Amino acid sequence: xxxxxxxxxxxxxxxxxxxxxxDFWLQPRDFRENAFHTLRERAPVHFFDEVEFPPFPKGPGxxxxxxxxxxxHVSRNPSLFCSGMGSNIADLPVEINEFFGSxxxxxxxxxxxxxxxxxxxxxxxxxxxxxxxxKDIATRLVDELIENHPDRTCDLVQEIAxxxxxxxICEMMGIPSADEKQVFAWTNTILGAGDPEYGGTFDKxxxxxxxxxxxxxxxxxxxxxxxxxDLTSALMHxxxxxxxxxxxxxxxxxxxxxxxxxxxxxxxxxLKHDHLVVLRLRVRALREALKTVNEHYQNNDxxxxxxxxxxxxxxxxxxxxxxxxxxxxxxxxTEAAKNGKDIYGEKPLARTI
Numbered sequence: 001x002x003x004x005x006x007x008x009x010x011x012x013x014x015x016x017x018x019x020x021x022x023d024f025w026l027q028p029r030d031f032r033e034n035a036f037h038t039l040r041e042r043a044p045v046h047f048f049d050e051v052e053f054p055p056f057p058k059g060p061g062x063x064x065x066x067x068x069x070x071x072x073h074v075s076r077n078p079s080l081f082c083s084g085m086g087s088n089i090a091d092l093p094v095e096i097n098e099f100f101g102s103x104x105x106x107x108x109x110x111x112x113x114x115x116x117x118x119x120x121x122x123x124x125x126x127x128x129x130x131x132x133x134x135k136d137i138a139t140r141l142v143d144e145l146i147e148n149h150p151d152r153t154c155d156l157v158q159e160i161a162x163x164x165x166x167x168x169i170c171e172m173m174g175i176p177s178a179d180e181k182q183v184f185a186w187t188n189t190i191l192g193a194g195d196p197e198y199g200g201t202f203d204k205x206x207x208x209x210x211x212x213x214x215x216x217x218x219x220x221x222x223x224x225x226x227x228x229x230d231l232t233s234a235l236m237h238x239x240x241x242x243x244x245x246x247x248x249x250x251x252x253x254x255x256x257x258x259x260x261x262x263x264x265x266x267x268x269x270x271l272k273h274d275h276l277v278v279l280r281l282r283v284r285a286l287r288e289a290l291k292t293v294n295e296h297y298q299n300n301d302x303x304x305x306x307x308x309x310x311x312x313x314x315x316x317x318x319x320x321x322x323x324x325x326x327x328x329x330x331x332x333x334t335e336a337a338k339n340g341k342d343i344y345g346e347k348p349l350a351r352t353i
Contacts, residue, residue, distance in 0.1 A: 009037035019064055020051045020089055039066040050089060055202055059091035082107050100190070100209070102249070102256040117245055118253060120238030121231055129229070130172060137167045169261040173254070174223065174230030179215075186212040187259045209255065216254035217247045308332055312339045319344065 017035045018024050024032070039046055044067040050059040065071050074081045084107040086097040097105040103114045145159050170180050189208040220236050227233040235245060235253070245253070293302040305311045312320070312335045319342040322332050336343050 010034050011038045011041065014038065014043060014046070017046075019048050036066055039064070044070060050091070053090035053092075056090065056092060059089075062089065078107060083111070099213070099252055100255060102252040104256065113240070113243070114245075114249060114253070116240045117238050117243065117249075118235060120240065121234040123234070126231060126234055130168075133171050134168055137171060138164065141167070165261045169258055172231045173258070174219065174228055174232045183212070183215075183258060186215075187261075190255070190259050212255055212258075213251040216251040220245075220247060220250040220254070309335055312336050312341065318342060321345075 012031070012034050017039065024035070027035075045063050045065055047061055047063050049061045052058045065074060083105055084094065084097075086092055086094075086105055087101060088097075094105075103111050103118070106114065141160055141164060145154060148154075149159075166180060166184055167177075169175075170177070170183065175183060186208045189204055190212075219232055223230070223233040224236045227237060232254075235250060238244065287304075290302055290304050294300050303311075311317070312332075320332075320336045321344045322336075333343055333345060
């Protein structure tokens with residue numbers, strides 16, 4: 001059997017690794033993968049200087065953990081390690097961390113209180129209701145695609161991949177369709193802090209963030225007085241021990257939730273069209289793969305799965321081989337390990353267990 005040669009990581013000089021610098025993240029992927037390989041092997045706990053983030057002074061620096069076991073230990077020991085001082089490299093005031101990060105940048109008991117109230121908004125009933133309008137939104141997008149592009153050519157990312165998550169979260173929160181473009185523009189400024197294309201300055205960041213916060217407060221107050229069938233109403237009326245979200249808490253959580261979806265949009269916009277074609281043809285490819293395997297072994301024993309977790313849960317399977325596109329193997333390997341499987345990883349930097 002022949003195939004693509006396995007990727008061989010190469011150690012690089014530690015002095016070339018600067019996780020705080022934007023230029024590091026603009027390096028080719030091979031360089032970045034080699035950098036993290038070097039850190040894991042030679043300096044799994046390594047100190048880095050911070051960069052200035054005007055108008056705030058340069059921070060004292062930080063230790064970067066690059067091994068899974070260490071990161072897992074930190075994430076599971078809140079009594080030793082905190083989130084309340086921020087989850088970004090730059091050291092920002094607590095008020096700004098909570099403003100942008102909501103519960104992500106909090107420790108207990110504040111984190112537990114906010115999480116408990118927010119969880120009341122994500123009931124099985126609310127989640128089931130989402131499925132219906134996800135299908136409606138997807139149908140409308142396809143109808144618009146056909147109507148607006150009679151020549152049957154378009155930018156699939158711009159027409160489908162980017163607007164779909166944004167419309168879904170706006171529908172969930174009860175944001176009018178007329179406000180979608182403005183909400184998306186605000187999130188671009190927040191995500192593009194430091195990027196001249198999206199404003200770039202701290203003043204622009206704070207101005208758009210406050211505008212989005214005020215919009216969220218007005219939306220929340222309206223739903224508190226006039227509840228509807230949307231997530232904003234559910235969150236504003238959720239109670240734990242007689243307490244509800246304050247306007248400030250809802251505003252920050254609104255920013256966290258909507259900006260997270262906008263970040264997904266950006267990630268999708270970076271995909272190449274060939275990746276999208278693969279996604280579109282996944283079902284057909286699965287049928288063809290099933291046919292090929294059965295013909296090769298001259299039986300019908302091959303069972304296809306749309307959800308790999310169902311296969312991982314099978315008790316009669318002891319070993320799995322992960323031969324999937326780069327970076328897809330992490331979730332599958334984690335699920336396999338949770339189910340006690342032996343793992344053979346074919347991908348770069350994968351580990352056979």
